[in-house]
Amino acid sequence: MKNRVFVITGAAGSGKTTVRDYLHDKYKMARVITHTTRPPRANERDGVDYYFEDDKSFFDNHFLESVHYAGHYYGSSYEGLENAWEKSPFATIVLDTAGAITYKKKLGDKAVIIFLQVGDTHELQRRMQGRGDNAEMVAKRISSKEYNRDLEMPYELQEKAYKVINHDLNQTRRRIDEIVEKYQH
Ligand SMILES: Nc1ncnc2c1ncn2[C@@H]1O[C@H](COP(=O)(O)OP(=O)(O)OP(=O)(O)O)[C@@H](O)[C@H]1O
Ligand SMILES: Nc1nc2c(ncn2[C@@H]2O[C@H](COP(=O)(O)O)[C@@H](O)[C@H]2O)c(=O)[nH]1
Numbered sequence: 001m002k003n004r005v006f007v008i009t010g011a012a013g014s015g016k017t018t019v020r021d022y023l024h025d026k027y028k029m030a031r032v033i034t035h036t037t038r039p040p041r042a043n044e045r046d047g048v049d050y051y052f053e054d055d056k057s058f059f060d061n062h063f064l065e066s067v068h069y070a071g072h073y074y075g076s077s078y079e080g081l082e083n084a085w086e087k088s089p090f091a092t093i094v095l096d097t098a099g100a101i102t103y104k105k106k107l108g109d110k111a112v113i114i115f116l117q118v119g120d121t122h123e124l125q126r127r128m129q130g131r132g133d134n135a136e137m138v139a140k141r142i143s144s145k146e147y148n149r150d151l152e153m154p155y156e157l158q159e160k161a162y163k164v165i166n167h168d169l170n171q172t173r174r175r176i177d178e179i180v181e182k183y184q185h
Contacts, residue, residue, distance in 0.1 A: 001089045001090075001184075002089065002110070003085045003089050003090075003091075003110055004089065004090050004091070004110055004111075004112055004183055005032065005081060005084070005085075005090075005091045005092065005093055005103065005107065005110060005111050005112070006023055006029060006090065006091070006092040006093075006112045006114060006180075007092075007093055007094075007095055007099075007100050007103050007104075007111055007112065007113045007114065008020050008023075008092065008093070008094050008095070008114050008116065009094075009095050009096065009097050009099070009100035009113060009114070009115050009116070009150070009157075009161075010097075010115055010116035010117060010118075010150060010166075011116075011117075011118070011124060011147055011150040011151045012070075012124070012128065012141050012142075012147050012150070013118070013124040013125070013127045013128040013131075014116040014117065014118050014124065014150075014166055015116050015118070015127075015166040015169075015172065016094040016116055017094055018166075018169070019114065019116065019164075019166070019172065019176060020092050020093070020094050022173060022176060023090075023092045023176070023180070024092060026177075027090060027180055028088055028090075029088060029090040029091055029092040030083075030084035030085070030087040030088040030090070030091045030092070031084065031091070031092055031093070032076060032080045032081055032083075032084045032091055032092065032093035033047065033048070033049075033050060033051060033080055034050060034051070034074060034075065034076045034077075034080065034093065034094070034095075035050065035051045035052075035053050035058060035061055035063075035073075035074065035075045035076070035077065036050045036051075036052060036053065036058075036072055036073065036074045036075075037052075037053050037054060037055055037058050037072045037073045037074075038050075038052075038072040038074070039052070040052055041132070041133065042132060043132065053073075055073070058073050058075065061075060061077045062077050062078055062079060063075040063076065063077055063078075064076050064077060064078050064081065064102070064103070064106065065095075065098075065099050065102035065103065065106070067096055067098045067099055067146075069096050069144070069146045070140065070141055070144035070146050070147060071140070071144070074096070074099070076093060076095065076099065081093070090180075090183070096146060096150055097115070097149065097150045097153075097154050097157065098146075100113050100115070100157060100161070101154065101156045101157060104156075104157065104160055104161075112162075112179070112183060113157055113160060113161035113162065114161065114162045114164055114176070114179065115153045115157060115161045115162065115163050115164070116164055116165075116166045116172075117151075117152075117153070117163060117164070117165050117166065118165070118166055118167065119165070119167075121142070121151070124142075125138055125142060128141065162179050164176065164179075
């Protein structure tokens with residue numbers, strides 16, 4: 001089976017991590033852990049959710065791509081992807097849309113891009129608060145240009161990404177199953 005990386009992208013709170021974990025649990029896809037200078041949330045662990053870095057250590061990595069998002073750096077390394085592919089031919093990663101565009105440009109058909117959309121921005125805020133983000137963090141996030149940019153599929157991903165509306169989670173899982181099925185043979 002050809003190596004692939006399923007890139008889950010979309011706005012904050014759109015369900016990227018939820019879909020990534022579904023791909024891991026159901027299809028045993030290896031998760032690519034990325035690096036960030038953002039402080040950990042209450043339930044996040046270093047090396048599991050992210051590699052948490054400071055403004056100096058972040059730049060010691062060998063990045064395939066990196067971005068500045070809502071005041072913090074995020075980046076995904078070549079080694080992270082190679083390590084995931086050593087575990088399984090199908091890997092999965094969560095990226096903002098700028099990162100997804102870079103993955104598509106650099107990896108071509110090895111990168112399968114899934115863009116998640118939730119039309120109602122109030123629902124997105126409810127979901128962020130529901131998972132325990134504090135009100136100040138949510139306010140900062142939704143006022144960032146990156147969050148607002150990622151609400152719609154960018155021009156560069158049109159015709160190159162699958163758009164999945166994540167309203168009902170069971171429907172989303174079924175749609176994800178249909179997409180994965182296309183790459184299994
Ligand atoms: N279809 C859905 N219906 C209701 N709640 C959902 C749905 N999908 C995900 N959620 C919930 O919404 C919250 C945000 O989801 P998740 O953390 O996966 O988003 P995300 O896109 O990874 O966010 P971020 O980019 O900010 O890390 C979680 O509490 C998750 O359980
Ligand atoms: N381009 C990249 N985007 C990344 C990376 N790791 C995470 N992300 C995306 O950043 C935002 C914010 O994440 P959060 O955990 O602070 O809510 C979100 O869209 C993530 O998907 C990366 O290495 N490169």
